[in-house]
């Protein structure tokens with residue numbers, strides 16, 4: 001509060017103080033949009049469908065069942081599931097009854113999974129039957145879990161330790177009332193939680209509130225956000241266990257957009273088939289998924305004409321990928337930036353009006369413009385706040401109503417400064433508010449005192465027609481302390497050697513940035529959510545596992 005206002009009387013508004021809640025989103029989706037919107041779950045052969053009204057009824061039945069299992073107040077209910085209709089019902093039932101949904105990232109290492117389920121003190125876990133073999137290994141180590149609900153398949157396939165009861169999902173829901181008297185909750189209370197994938201340290205818990213989910217959903221639907229509306233059919237490739245599937249499920253219920261859920265069929269072939277048959281208008285996934293889809297389509301063309309826009313985020317999207325989608329399939333690729341800590345939608349790259357030609361691509365390849373709900377600042381090495389001048393490079397810090405202000409039960413002051421979240425992402429901001437990230441702080445390459453952007457080099461190498469994927473890390477160098485090393489995955493049936501690729505880069509980057517270390521790998525190491533795993537590549541390099549060409 002400014003000095004001028006200290007001690008002054010506050011005049012309150014005459015507006016109602018209705019809490020922003022997930023139950024409200026559920027009512028809107030399952031009521032007015034209940035008959036017109038549907039969730040489609042892919043089964044491998046085809047699709048199964050439920051109207052949003054049906055999802056609402058199943059959410060009510062699940063809430064009754066969970067109450068009977070003793071779930072009250074703020075207890076955590078975990079999900080160990082793919083994207084499907086049952087997971088969607090849990091997304092609404094658990095927070096709306098006042099409990100807390102904890103989406104477990106099935107791709108974390110088993111010890112990390114046990115860590116997060118124990119840390120969050122999950123009481124109940126819903127598990128897809130196709131994931132039982134994986135879950136079985138964890139169960140004996142889960143200290144607080146009392147009930148496991150097996151979705152689909154046979155519950156007898158799970159061997160439970162003493163003190164844990166196993167239930168079949170359908171039997172448990174059978175005969176339960178199809179309505180639930182959703183309690184009126186404090187909008188600031190916990191609704192859902194998600195742990196970061198822990199690429200650097202042990203996973204950290206981010207706890208979303210009803211209010212943050214509600215406001216974030218509105219941002220997803222804004223025209224300059226993802227522009228989701230009742231006219232959309234949204235293919236949610238991004239897993240519901242990764243940053244809440246980027247908020248798509250809640251946003252879709254808010255406006256009555258249908259959802260297409262791929263379940264476990266995340267490979268290019270079924271995704272392409274889903275698009276051709278279910279005709280989504282929008283879709284969202286990390287760049288590596290779209291790289292795979294593009295390669296598949298090149299070999300086996302399908303009708304992609306239903307897609308008006310594809311949202312790409314979670315890692316820097318190579319401009320070559322955006323251009324290929326547009327030129328070959330007339331699909332617009334929208335680049336977005338976010339983190340588990342930012343709900344996750346932080347910025348979206350829609351160029352300002354009136355911008356054309358190459359300049360338009362510069363905007364579109366950026367991480368995008370920070371919206372009103374996400375305030376940003378750049379901070380330099382000496383904690384100095386830097387200007388938005390399109391040149392000064394620093395760490396991006398953000399704050400706002402859907403940005404985490406702390407981690408759950410885990411003080412990590414390093415990540416927060418004076419109420420701002422330190423993103424660990426480095427770049428600059430233009431005067432008109434567009435963020436351009438050059439690296440993650442820990443991936444920055446410092447060569448002879450100058451910074452080289454690994455992301456920039458990757459994008460430029462990936463523009464070569466023979467290259468499917470390229471990862472760049474800094475490797476120790478006697479003279480320059482660090483130099484970039486490029487790890488290349490070639491497209492199937494394509495050839496290119498280090499000298500040719502370096503030549504290809506020579507007109508694109510400054511001479512001193514041209515990498516001299518190259519390696520060709522059959523597959524890029526990826527994290528649990530499909531991003532380049534640079535930590536693993538660095539380890540492979542340190543352990544001498546890579547066959548390196550040194551160009552002089």
Ligand code: ADP
Nearest residue numbers: 196197198199313314315316336337338339340
């Ligand atoms: P993790 O940190 O474990 O990968 P998140 O999914 O929360 O888990 O990742 C957030 C990070 O992903 C961001 O801090 C940023 O480094 C990266 N990221 C997300 N979107 C983009 C993007 N469009 N461009 C570049 N980096 C991105």
